[in-house]
Amino acid sequence: MKTEPRAKLWIVIVFLAGLFLVSSFFAGCIALLTATETPSASGNVALIKIHGPIVSGEQSGFFAEDVAASDTIIDLLETAEEDPSIKAIMIEINSPGGSAVASDEIGTAMKALNKPTVSYIREVGASGGYWIASSTDYIFANRMSVTGSIGVIGSYLEFSGLLRDWNITYEQLISGEHKDMGIPFKPLTKEERAILQGELDRIHIFFIEEVARNRNLTKEQVKELATGRIYLGIEAEELGLIDALGGRRDAEEYLRQQLNETITVAELEPPVSFLDFLSSVAEQYSFNMGYGLGESLKTTEQNQLSIRT
Template structure:
């Protein structure tokens, strides 16, 4: 009886070992395939290309890392790719593939100004979302294509934070205020925001909002009063944005490519321009993706739900 039990246990262990080996093999095969796809695809796609597609995905920040596995966009990385495409004589046009809710007002304007300065045909291809700061960028292109259900517009600026003054008072925690300069701790979450400081912050938001309205009106060739009338922060579907003059055409990649072909009288062939990654970065990215899949995004959800502890102005 004991011998049968021992044999049964050994059989179960063998199956467990087999399963572990298969899981490890699957992990490494996926990792190797992903690395080779990342490293080799750029070279093959770029051969003979005359249109550069530059992805702008996720929130937009000034110093974010826009690597192949990143879910955010860094303005300096995008500007670097725009420069690269602009300096390539084979590239005749640039498509910004946008799927972003916006982000830092400064970072958004940095990219928009760069796009406006280019001497090549530029097209914004808005996918699911091209709103707020991302729309600011799109408005600087020569032509905007959006799906009829794309979320766009949202011409506004937001600044918010959680205030803990009542919470810390309840638990007998004291905020000791030491400043040299009366406004130095304006917006700190550990004390109530006085009306005069609220008015100052609102004034800053209004100024940035005005810059946003000016940029859209100038870039789109629209009357400023007309833009201001719809610049209450509301988002619009692509079909609605078309009626307001915020986009030029409903469609997707095919329509963006067709616009370039008709405008420049060329047969368009596209290549994706994005930040190059090293072998080690690719390896780290693949491992991160695998870990993320196993965890089903729980960690990311927790991080994104994290409250801000200070004033932040976002377009």
């Protein structure tokens, strides 16, 4: 008698699991039929969006829309460059920054383009987001947009005090004096702190030099602004960090004048393959089922030294 409700419960679970798999399969088939091998545009101006933290690598999976991956952005830029129907490229930026390497990669690819580029900053185009914006020919921002933040940060969680309180010992077995520098199980020595600070300062100089070149400013001018503080759009215009206040319509008008023709904007997006879709569905399902656990583990990566703009 007691096993009957349990058997019914298992039947319901199996039915729901089967329904999920079948619906995922058919949705994947639809996605496969509608996906394209390469992104394409149906206008003469390509719109590429850089939203979220800037990271290295490719953009795929359920969390893809939450980050701006350098390889994916560069692929879209190259697609726009190679498409003869595309006359100019418009960049929408809403990013607080992220990886210094990824920001530099995208900025370098931007400057290698042979077509007019314009960017407009929405809520935020700070740090690495501003680095990329400065690589375009012309920058617009809302008067209240957050820009600037020309600086570098390196951080990690350090647990040595907690381990000591719980009588846990970190045994150091390394080959190379500084091999375990920046791990969370021991505090930094003065020498290690000086080494890491030196590397951060060097990246900061790279950042300053790039902005100075991109914005036609002197290194001294940028250095005065490169304290890591943010500037609202209205301040950034006065300081020469952006060209004008405005948004998408202003960016479109700028390109219309540059091209001297009517423009049609088409957004370029990375293609979605069948495998990408299935991976996305699986990730989303797992995320929804284990949201609390996911939140608790989300900062695992922060246990290692992270350098970002």
